[in-house]
Amino acid sequence: MKWIVMTLAGLLACSAALADDWRREGSDAEKLEQLIRAMPNTAALMLQVGDRYNNLYWAARQGQWEYAGYQLAEMQGVLRRNMVTRPGRAEDLQAFMDDGFEGMEAAIEARNDELFLRAFEHMRGQCMACHAASGYEFIRLPAQPPRPDNPALYE
Numbered sequence: 330m331k332w333i334v335m336t337l338a339g340l341l342a343c344s345a346a347l348a349d350d351w352r353r354e355g356s357d358a359e360k361l362e363q364l365i366r367a368m369p370n371t372a373a374l375m376l377q378v379g380d381r382y383n384n385l386y387w388a389a390r391q392g393q394w395e396y397a398g399y400q401l402a403e404m405q406g407v408l409r410r411n412m413v414t415r416p417g418r419a420e421d422l423q424a425f426m427d428d429g430f431e432g433m434e435a436a437i438e439a440r441n442d443e444l445f446l447r448a449f450e451h452m453r454g455q456c457m458a459c460h461a462a463s464g465y466e467f468i469r470l471p472a473q474p475p476r477p478d479n480p481a482l483y484e
C-alpha cells in the first residue's frame with residue numbers, strides 16, 4: 330500500500346512540475362529538453378526564407394542593391410540556423426548553400442539586372458528541387474514573387 334501512495338505522490342509531483350515554469354523550476358535536463366523543443370522547425374524558418382526571397386527580388390528589381398545584398402545575407406543566415414535546429418536537413422541545406430546562390434553575389438555587386446534575373450531563376454529552381462527531394466514538391470515558388478508589404482520596398 331505504501332508504494333502506491335508513494336507512486337501517486339510521485340505522479341502528482343510530476344504533474345505539478347509540468348505546470349510550473351520550467352525556465353525557473355525545471356531541472357537542467359528539463360530545461361534542455363524544452364529548449365530543444367522550442368527551436369524553430371523547418372516550416373517556421375522557411376516562412377522567413379520565403380519573405381527574404383520576395384524582398385530580395387523586389388529590392389533588386391527596384392535597384393536597391395545594398396538592400397538586396399542584405400536580404401541575401403539574412404536568407405543565408407536563416408538557412409544556416411535551419412542546419413543547426415534540424416540536423417537531419419543539414420546535408421541538403423549545405424548542398425543548396427554550395428550551389429543555389431551561384432552568380433547571385435556577383436550580380437548584386439555588379440548591380441546588373443540581367444545577371445540578377447538569371448541567378449534568381451537558378452536559385453528558384455534549386456529551392457524547389459530541395460522541396461521535391463524532401464517530399465514537398467507542391468511547395469512551388471513564383472518566378473515573379475508578389476510585392477512584399479514592406480515599406481522599404483514601396484516605390
Ligand code: HEC
Pocket residue numbers: 371372375376378379382418421422425452455456457459460463465468470
Ligand atoms: C533542405 C531543403 C530545402 C531548401 C534548400 C529550401 N527549402 Fe523551403 N522548404 C523545405 C521543406 C522541407 C519545407 C516544408 C517544411 C515543413 O512544412 O515541415 C519547405 C517549405 C518552404 C516554404 C513554405 C512555408 C510554408 O509553411 O508555407 C517556403 C515559402 C519555402 N520553403 C521557401 C524556400 C525558398 C525561397 C528556398 C530557397 C531560397 C527554399 N525554400 C529552400 C526544404 C527546403
